[in-house]
Amino acid sequence: MGDWVSDDYVMASYLVHQQAGDFYKKAQGIAVGLTVGSWTDLPAERQEQMKKHLGQVVSVEELGEDEAGNRKAILQIGYPVCNFTAEIPALLTTVFGKLSMDGMIKLVDLQFPESFVKQFPGPKYGIEGIRQRLGVYDRPLLMSIFKSCIGYETKTLAELFYQQAIGGVDLVKDDEIFFDDTYAPFERRIEACAKEAERAYSVTGKKVLYAANLTGPVTEIVEKAKRAVEAGASALLLNVLAYGYDVLHRLAGDPAVTVPIMAHPALSGAVYPAPQYGIRASVLLGKLMRMAGADFVLYPSAYGSVAMERTETLAIADELRMDAFALKRSFPVPSAGIHPALVPQLYEDLGNDQIVNAGGGIHGHPDGSAAGGRAFVAAIEAVLKGRTLAEAATESDELAKALQLWGGK
């Protein structure tokens, strides 16, 4: 019954572990308890009125036992959309608010009717809109992360931005822990980096977007984003889990915020990795990020220092790029520990519509950040032409040195 679709219900799927007890009874308790509260003791007239608000058990599928002897099952529950509002806090509180505390239970999927999804902004630009801004249509994009931001002055950051930009990257992003910007105030460094982007353009002929870390009180953050746009911002970075999905929703939904928004997965590791608790990464970083309006979503790649299982990373990318009613597609950004030797694997996984994102893999290059960028550019060109990196390295000194350092295939 996994294909149960209804215009009137959001369907949530849960993985439940329990020592004992009837799974169907548990599912019934959820369907009633998290909607109308009680059912069998309501008078018939009241039941008639409340029927449309009552949750539905869609399916209960037992999965056998885990190693600890817990029985497992997937429960699917339909929640009437008329019970809540089309906002992520309302949705999550309804389907996994109290329930998250009720034993070993993990929210593993959500399915929405079109009428519900339509009320969310989704990405304002999406993959196609970002490609248009950059004028790049036929390859993965390349992003560089500032090695460090804390404690640096605007002037220094601007220089470091230029070093990254002339290496041929398409985007540069702030460190997500960049909060105290006393030495490099938000709008001032946006202006400075915008100038450096132009200077690099005059050399390379390539546009570069700068994703500045958007921070501050949630009550002021949309206004701050607008000031960033006025200062010449080309993208914004947001720690979505820390600030709340609704902040992303409001940024994406505001027509005056005319730049793409990059969602950082900070804190998500407190929610997705436990097998028996939390929310699956493909929901947290895939489906919800896209609905709320992320144009790019960072997440741990399967290959780096901070690793996630490959199937999970692919599931996130699927959610970001699959057909989903009228929602634009979001760029997947597998991150952490990426170096040029990983480009063929990343390309095999996701093809063109992804962002190759590196920090240490660019700045750690023996000849500096610009050379680090060029090594990635050469690696991306190679995979597009169906060449091995070893072959390409014969024509790119930067790639050769990168492969020497990080190992190639």
Place this chain on the structure above:
Amino acid sequence: MGDWVSDDYVMASYLVHQQAGDFYKKAQGIAVGLTVGSWTDLPAERQEQMKKHLGQVVSVEELGEDEAGNRKAILQIGYPVCNFTAEIPALLTTVFGKLSMDGMIKLVDLQFPESFVKQFPGPKYGIEGIRQRLGVYDRPLLMSIFKSCIGYETKTLAELFYQQAIGGVDLVKDDEIFFDDTYAPFERRIEACAKEAERAYSVTGKKVLYAANLTGPVTEIVEKAKRAVEAGASALLLNVLAYGYDVLHRLAGDPAVTVPIMAHPALSGAVYPAPQYGIRASVLLGKLMRMAGADFVLYPSAYGSVAMERTETLAIADELRMDAFALKRSFPVPSAGIHPALVPQLYEDLGNDQIVNAGGGIHGHPDGSAAGGRAFVAAIEAVLKGRTLAEAATESDELAKALQLWGGK
């Protein structure tokens, strides 16, 4: 070294599980990687400038192995407060943003210098301020939860409010899943319940606060809270995890929001229960809620349907009530499955400064919600006088019936 205190650092404690690897090296990687990014390769002059931004390893304590053969340790890291701003999103992103995704790691404690805590609002009223509003100083408070809110009209909810109020409860709260209020708009039902509170006062001589569920776009939520105050609100309920701690911070920090705020723990079960991942409940529902400004904090009791370990529930209550610089104290509200027979245990655990909170334990009373409230009032009076519930039940028919239904001691 658990007592390491510094004015310049926030100290985070992590429980780490790992198969192999040096814990001290891991700690060093965190201290450098989550602050200045790199250290040993910086020139001496730069090191001098960056020194104050560098994280510190405070201690590494190995704890042996778990059943699966993973080695365990507690790592304590000091983060310079000058690296971030005094806001929960900045704090959490810094100490557990990227790190939350880096293997089996759980954030188990945070310690702050006074200078940092001072920048947070904390509870605007706290235990003492709420007692003043109610004129009740010498007993636990009693709260009733609407049995169900979804689908009911203002008039019906107002009647149900009155039924709860005349039972002698001090507070009534909305269901936390009450989002679509088409039939009972937020401000209209606040006005209606305020009237019912007055009507009940004329009968019982007791004040009753009504915590209405505050929902809607985060960009409008503080303004909505102010409209609620103008409509006669006496308290507000907020799903803090779903909306973000900073929303609570802004509500508590706004002088025009002149009502106490009740924090609901919805979604927290996606974060605290896994032993190897997430954030400990006493941090999530204790320390952070209080700093951000919750006057009341709900959390699962150790005795109800949705249970938490007793030591954890006591740790939350400790964080809410202990001396913490100039912060006011928050009311602990152990919740879920509370009935009158549990009152002696709750009192033994937390004494007077708590809220006894019941939904089914009030509405499920054989003689209805008002009788259910009176049964709790009798139970609370009994424990204050050092009497057993059985003794008190000889003078309270409502309590006798409650004990018969839910079992007494």
